[in-house]
Amino acid sequence: MMDALTSNPWVLTLPAFLLVISLIVFIHEMGHYLVGRWSGIRILAFSFGFGPELVGFTDKHGTRWKISAVPLGGYVRFYGDADAASTPDFDALKDIPEAERAKTFMGAKLWKRAATVAAGPIANFILAIVILTGIFLAFGKFVSDPIVTTVNPGSAAEIAGVHKGDYLLALDGTKVETFDDVRRYVSVRPGIPVTLTVRRDGAQLDLQVVPKLTEIKDQFGNKMELGIIGILTSKDEGNMRIVSFSPTGAVVEATKETWNIVTGTFDYIGNLITGRMKADQLGGPIRVAQTSGQVATLGFVALLHLAAVLSVSIGLLNLMPVPVLDGGHLLFYAIEAFRGKPLGEVAQGVAFRIGMALVLSLMVFATWNDITSLLG
Structure with missing residues (x-):
């Protein structure tokens, strides 16, 4: 049975992919959730996946925990958000009583919003360090x-x-x-x-x-x-x-390895910009799924190592200064801190639409690379 699995990585592709993505997404969104709760922001929903809800429950704080139909991501929706991308619902905010606005995401203090947004990518980096620390402790x-x-x-x-x-x-x-x-x-x-x-x-x-x-x-x-x-x-x-490493040594080595992944990613982006490398190596969900299945044939430790690498990559991707991504929100907050007031409703709306178009374009391009790679 095991020989059949290792000789045909496609048998492992879907379960391995779901395991890796589920872990990374859960930790990322949990970072947003924990810091948001700590900051006193009301949380309406914690969803693994997008689209229609498949199963879920509402906790005592009024948060809807759910699994949705499309397991390619997830989100935390805060009080006052218009959608899963945390686009402010300006119309709804106008109708919320002044005493309640502090519980909305937009009504929270600037540093609380920034900390809540940054917590997602930071959680990804911490996850990578934890995984790599465990590997180095167990196997050197x-x-x-x-x-x-x-x-x-x-x-x-x-x-x-x-x-x-x-x-x-x-x-x-x-x-x-x-x-x-x-x-x-x-x-x-x-x-x-x-x-x-x-x-x-x-x-x-x-x-x-x-x-x-x-x-x-x-x-x-x-x-x-x-x-x-x-x-x-x-x-x-x-x-x-x-x-072999001591516990402290393993943490240090895991942190260094995580930093190497970060710098390697920036070096690759630099090579794309300068034309030294081709963009056809950019992969999307299909390639991640394929790689997950292939790496799973090497064993659970290899799959965990892949999860660490992908966690860092997703953390970095989310820090890109593109509206709808965490980095875009942080850019808005930096502008707000400089101006002393947030960008206007129209400016934010236009920026979010442009950001969504950029993200969708990147996803289409990466998926096209995945398909051509499979066919080639």
Whole structure:
């Protein structure tokens, strides 16, 4: 039975996808909910998914907890919101008694609104750190020393003068601790000169290497483009090993790993803007579902690691300064703090419509990439 599952990842796709998305969405929305409740804002609904309600109940605080028909997200709806995107219902606010307005989202103090909105993405980052901490505590981390044991002929490393036996010390002045540090750094810098500091025969040398944009396939046959310099290490000479962590050490390492995901994401966005990488690597729900099914064949720990990566990605996506996303709301609050009053009803309405159009366009583009990737 297990062989059948691992040989056919599509069998695991839907349950793995729902598990990952459910966890990330629940934690994100719970961040909004907890800080909103703490701030004294009345919460009308906590929904996993969008669309018609499938099942739910109302708690003693008047909050409707529900599971909705489309499990691709979720929302917390506050008192005074017009919709699930927390668009202010200006007409309804006019009819709410002055004594009740403090319980609405728009009636709350600016810092309370900002804290409530920021709590969702922050919860995503915390989730990633918690997951990675658990993995590092239970299984440690596989590392190897940054020693070059193979230089591929014709590679960027060979052109730069890298030799077998070189010990890699730094990249653009940043200290290298493991071989994976090198792989991570150059992968998002195709075509960008990198100063590689090495130790060779007791001497320290600075070499200029330019990673080549290279299309590779992962173990599932998925294509991706990365910056490659063409060096390898080996099990024995590279001292490949598993490093164990104390609880504190695991938290520190998990935080560093989460930060690496954040910086890697920004590097990728920068490469898209400058044209060094193609946008066809942007994926939507279909690709996330496909990847979830594939990773699930590697085991539950691998699926948890994917959840951590996606949690960070979703947290960053929500912080984009686009109206309807959390980052758009925070941008509005920054403007309000600067002006001393919120943007007008018309301006906010136009901004939310533009933001919705941008988000929908991105979703359509990502879904198109998913479909063409499957067909290709």
